[in-house]
Amino acid sequence: MAQATMKKIAMSSACIMVGITRRASARSLATSGKNLSAKKKERELPAEGEITKSVFMSQSTDIYTNLALEDWMYRNMDFSNHHVMMVWRNEPCVVIGRHQNPWLEANVPLLSEREIALARRNSGGGTVYHDRGNLNITFFTPRERYDRKYNLELIKRALFRGFGIKSTINERQDLIVRDKYKISGTASRLSRLTGYHHCTLLVNANKADLSKALAKREHGIQTNATPSTPSPVANLAELDNRVTVDSLQTAVGYEYLRTPALHLGDGGQDMISKQRGFQFVNPTDDWFPGLAELKNELQTWDWCFGRTPDFTVSRNFPVPAELLAPSKVYSATEELVINMSVVKGLIDDVTLNIPPGFVESGFHGEASVITHLKGKRFTSEALSALQEAMLTRHMNTDVKKLDEKEQFVAKCFDQVVNTI
16 A cells, blocks of 8 residues: 555656655654753744655554554654644544543444444543544654644645545544534644644544444443544545545645745745655564564553543442342332442442342342442453352352343443453
8 A cells, every 4th residue: 555655656746756764864853863862941943844744644544553653753853944844544443642542432332243443542532433544644743843734734734735625623533524513523742842732533434334333222331531523524535536545635735845844834846856855664573673662562451441530430220020039019110220439440349339139139249249349440350250259159159150130240241341
């Protein structure tokens, strides 16, 4: 794909030569900002005319690799006189913000079933779905020259110049078409020296898969985690079938290169010729030493799930009449209530409020349930611990499976930890 994209760029109407960045030059660009000295006074940044630009094109389609590359550049590169726009795409995945709850934001059981990656990025903002029909863009600058409005206006201009598509920027700084359809979300990260703003553009993403992956369900979760704001979405290809990920990458890339670094002018072909152009980058340890370590951290359970802000869960489940003691008449529906607190993705406390009719019918596993569940992950790992706890009371008998009442409790618990 990378070679095909490069061929299209080279054959386009622009007059600059674009080539694959050699390893040495990529590494020199990447390492130019190492060992930046800490300065308490305000930095003196170069004038606009001294700043050059590059469009980096990641050769990976793995979400963890691309997030690691983004983070590596943020930590190690000096963007004082060299601004960078990175373009990248991924295989199907769901990406949540740094302060979000994955069980609230995504259909976690479905992702597991379909082997769709779930990733937590380092920036804030809401949850997004990626597949090969998305173009992801990251703008890197010094912190003092971080300008989200500039970046979004640049994309707007590229859409209109390249395809005649009109878009607007709403109050949440999303890109909108036809007055209400979202084509791009946005998020950012800032340090003392560096800032980046990134967004994803929907080109021809699978909207059915997007809807299923981000489906909201009954979960009973209470939390202070940052929630996403659902919006109707549209693919750019629905507006103009000429828009593909490759053609959009080219259009936005050239718009970036023809635009002065600090204001929204149009330098045209003359400015393009002064830039560093399009460069393929290979996100490996050979090019970016230490990248593998960053990637490994980003794909751990402790990062993706364990960094979730603390939350509580409360769910009520009507008990079927056939599981209640038959000798009593009940004035209301008898309910099993499961309450749980979760800290760092692990169950910290759990209580079962068991209706009298259910207790009288023979269920008496509450104490062992609480003991066995503390410290377990808020996943099917906890369900397994629950089933094991209830089975322990059968150890001195010939019964080797859960009875109907225990199966009902396990089914309810499954719906809690899998948020079905």
